[in-house]
Amino acid sequence: MIKSLKIWLTLAAVAVTSTSALAVSDKKRAEIEERIKPVGEVCLQGDSTCGVVMAASSGPRSGEDVYNTACLACHSTGAGGAPILGDAAAWADRIAKGVDALYDSGINGLAGTGMIAKGGCMNCSDEEVHAAVDFMLGASQ
Ligand code: HEC
Incomplete structure (x- = not known):
């Protein structure tokens, strides 16, 4: 009985630990994705959500x-x-x-x-x- 309780506790501990490990790695993954996302994003003409930068550099400079x-x-x-x-x-x-x-x-x-x-x-x-x-x-x- 004591032995099986021990095993059960160990399993429960592993389950808790691996769950939080997963949560951290999800957060880390989000951070990594944020860090490695492309510097420039394609901005289509007429897309007002990202047009400011492109408008300034679109077309030849004078x-x-x-x-x-x-x-x-x-x-x-x-x-x-x-x-x-x-x-x-x-x-x-x-x-x-x-x-x-x-x-x-x-x-x-x-x-x-x-x-x-x-x-x-x-x-x-x-x-x-x-x-x-x-x-x-x-x-x-
Ligand atoms: C690092 C210095 C430097 C920069 C920067 C520079 N030039 Fe020059 N440029 C010279 C010099 C020196 C001459 C004269 C060369 C000679 O005839 O001895 C010259 C001559 C010229 C000439 C006359 C060429 C000829 O055939 O007689 C033109 C046109 C010219 N430059 C255009 C430009 C343009 C356009 C830019 C910018 C995009 C520019 N230069 C940037 C140094 C520079």
């Missing part, structure tokens, strides 16, 4: 935005001999090469100079670099 982010460091200071925004004299010879050559320099850089491909903005699209070149030329004639 030439001025790209300039301010990726080009200004050199092209506002003349670092490394960069033609300065608004300096018509510094730009005149370059403009004479034709805008396609300047787009090409913007996208691929100019070998052997400080003008690196896309000004180092590797997430800028070609279109955005074109816009930045247009912005710089428009302000420098």
Whole structure:
């Protein structure tokens, strides 16, 4: 009788322990899922529950935005001999090469100079670099 009671108690204890162990692991699992969930979630156009972030980054950035982010460091200071925004004299010879050559320099850089491909903005699209070149030329004639 005593032996069977002992066994019963042991089983009851195991049952209680494993139940709470399960509860903890469910909680842990929820925490882990929260930690490893994707950083970005797909947000469809027109979905107002997540549209704010996407709206800000949807579509190409303007030439001025790209300039301010990726080009200004050199092209506002003349670092490394960069033609300065608004300096018509510094730009005149370059403009004479034709805008396609300047787009090409913007996208691929100019070998052997400080003008690196896309000004180092590797997430800028070609279109955005074109816009930045247009912005710089428009302000420098
Ligand atoms: C790390 C400095 C640096 C950054 C950043 C930079 N440039 Fe330049 N850029 C230069 C230098 C230096 C030159 C002049 C190169 C030379 O002819 O010696 C130049 C020249 C140019 C030219 C004239 C090229 C030619 O063919 O004459 C264009 C166009 C240009 N940059 C566009 C851009 C655009 C657009 C960005 C931003 C997306 C940008 N640059 C960012 C340094 C920079």
